[in-house]
Amino acid sequence: MLKIYQNIIYIFFQTLLMPISIIGAVYSFQKEKIISKRLKISYTAGQVIQGQWLLHKFKLRRDPDMIKFIKNFPAESHNGFLMMMSAALLANKISGFIPKALVKEDLKKISSYSFLFYRTKKFDQIINQNINNVKQLVILGAGFDLRSIKFNNETVKIFEIDKRNTQDLKIKTLKKASIGIDHIKYISGDLNNNFWADELISNGFQTDKKTLFLFESVSCYLKDDTMTQVLEKINEISPKGSLVAQDFYSTKFLHSDEFSRVKKGNKTVKSFGEQWRFSLDMSQNTEKTIFDYLSTKKLESQELFICGESSTKSKQPFYAISLSKVI
Ligand SMILES: C[S@@+](CC[C@H](N)C(=O)[O-])C[C@H]1O[C@@H](n2cnc3c(N)ncnc32)[C@H](O)[C@@H]1O
Known part of the structure; x- marks a missing residue:
């Protein structure tokens, strides 16, 4: 029952906030690509810390230094991630919703x-x-x-x-x-x-x-x-x-x-x-x-x-x- 309620809340916010999510995703991914290429740094290393940002934000892995790091890192966008994940984060605050992929252990x-x-x-x-x-x-x-x-x-x-x-x-x-x-x-x-x-x-x-x-x-x-x-x-x-x-x-x-x-x-x-x-x-x-x-x-x-x-x-x-x- 709780899962159904959480999913409904998530779908509601995702529908409402779709344009914000899309702008956040496009901005974050383009920024990552353009700056990584310009600075000749590892693109794949940047991808890993996006996952760590998510785990921290959904309180599955405490890593406050990673949040500070990303806020100061030229090739990622903390605000872009917030926009991209706005629906899931709001659903998490209200109902405890967590994207399934983050907690799969089997x-x-x-x-x-x-x-x-x-x-x-x-x-x-x-x-x-x-x-x-x-x-x-x-x-x-x-x-x-x-x-x-x-x-x-x-x-x-x-x-x-x-x-x-x-x-x-x-x-x-x-x-x-x-x-x-x-x-x-x-x-x-x-x-x-x-x-x-x-x-x-x-x-x-x-x-x-x-x-x-x-x-x-x-x-x-x-x-x-x-x-x-x-x-x-x-x-x-x-x-x-x-x-x-x-x-x-x-x-x-x-x-x-x-x-x-x-x-x-x-x-x-x-x-x-x-x-x-x-x-x-x-x-x-x-x-x-x-x-x-x-x-x-x-x-x-x-x-x-x-x-x-x-x-x-x-x-x-x-x-x-x-x-x-x-x-
Ligand atoms: C997918 S990232 C993983 C980074 C880190 N181990 C993690 O899990 O967050 C791959 C890393 O391997 C580094 N790497 C790849 N080939 C390398 C090489 N020949 N010598 C040193 N580092 C290398 C890249 O620069 C990049 O930082």
């Missing part, structure tokens, strides 16, 4: 849209459960993610690696928003070459300290060889028991026509100089495929969350989040 039913929100919450959980067991956190391809901001204590050293333009704009925006970042070492680097590891070490990374490597939605932009080199490097520079939190996309998801959203997105992403590359064949026994892949990189699976088995046309999973251990 792994099999997770779709090519709802996985974006599930992913953020699952990686949060993995980090929170493991951060006290490591001495260093390294975020590879950190984009505009702000998780490292809150680990401001003496016990964990934090490093972020990303390409120069994206990282420079992130630092500039954080400073403008008066968000403290003195505890984070920012290293600009390209994972396509192995200098990132040398840079990491020359910036204070200790090869004998247990580390958590966070590698969220980055591997899909790397060539297969680069993926191998990055995982081998992690093994080389960190002690046994170090952890790698990463995700995998299926070949069908990234490189076939089954997902029209992805196919369309691929063209957009390419126009920003990014490209979906690395994937795994998830058409048969995905768990074994991932375990085998990890073991060739001397990583042992600790946790695996396989998504989308019943939501896709082919009834095959398309996405997985993995936590593995250096052995």
